[in-house]
Amino acid sequence: MSFLKSIFSSENKEQLDKGLSASKKSFFSKLGTAVAGKSTIDAELLDELEEVLIRSDVGVDTTLKIIDALERRVAKDKYLGTKELSQILREEITLLLKQHQAGEIHNFDAPLPNQPHVIMVVGVNGVGKTTTIGKLAHHYSRAGKKVILGAADTFRAGAIDQLQIWADRVGVDIVKQQMGSDPASVAFDTLQSAVAQKCDLVIIDTAGRLHNKVNLMNELTKVKKVMDKVIPNAPHEVLLVLDGSTGQNAFEQAKQFTNATEVSAMAITKLDGTAKGGVVMGISDQFQIPVKFIGVGEGLEDLQLFHPEAFVASFFS
Secondary structure: OOHHHHHOOHHHHHHHHHHOHHHHHHHHHHHHHHHOOOOEOOHHHHHHHHHHHHHOOOOHHHHHHHHHHHHHHHHHHOOOEHHHHHHHHHHHHHHHHHHOOOOOOOOOOOOOOOOOEEEEEEOOOOOOHHHHHHHHHHHHHHOOOOEEEEEEOOOOHHHHHHHHHHHHHHOOEEEOOOOOOOHHHHHHHHHHHHHHOOOOEEEEEEOOOOOOHHHHHHHHHHHHHHHHHHOOOOOOEEEEEEEHHHOHHHHHHHHHHHHHOOOOEEEEEOHHHOOOOOHHHHHHHHHOOOEEEEEOOOOHHHEEEOOHHHHHHHHOO
């Protein structure tokens, strides 16, 4: 059994297939129209395929890379029929996605690189940030890790309440203060509690405001500096959560947050309710930041580790 198969269960595969069904249906409908009546991959077909990829929210820059790779394949192999197009696309997109993944395939059972390991989660309100934190806490807790949450999104009372609900549901500790408190103070208290309780994982929520990029940058920088005083080099990861259903708007959010702080990984949510699954390919490539998690449903198990081969295999199944 391959390592990928050993960590990617049939249940996960079934949910991934279901979650990407709208994107697959939309993409292959457009692709079918493009290749109708054609027998070879020529310049005209490549132009039409370029439009299909862009309309599928893959993004212009990433689309051009894929088209360039296809052109090289056609030139090298001299003759390629349209029957081979899906397989070639699958191979080239897999290569593209794997370029930006961080080393070995990760899993929730693996030992964490730091004790405790600190993840700071960023993203605008409404993208599924709090839900993603709750589901991460569930997965890591179920894998035997002692998890603590920090409610440092003190801008909205609702954010604190929602995180408390998730902490109760999953059965993990949470550190919180009143709405309007200093987010850095919450982060400081959370990390001190994590050290005292010998926690394995700390997940810090942060406010998702983009109306003033300077304030956002200053706030995130302050939170990071305070954490570093308690645990050197914390946070060890900055996870950006993006709503996949927003398509090109997700690109803009990624741009804003990568400018505001050093994002080390991404989680792309809500892929089950959209035909914009191509955004995963484009964002991973354009920002050269690994996609670590994808959300393909509302259930606890529907936040999945992102594996390029499994994602592309599902997309092209």
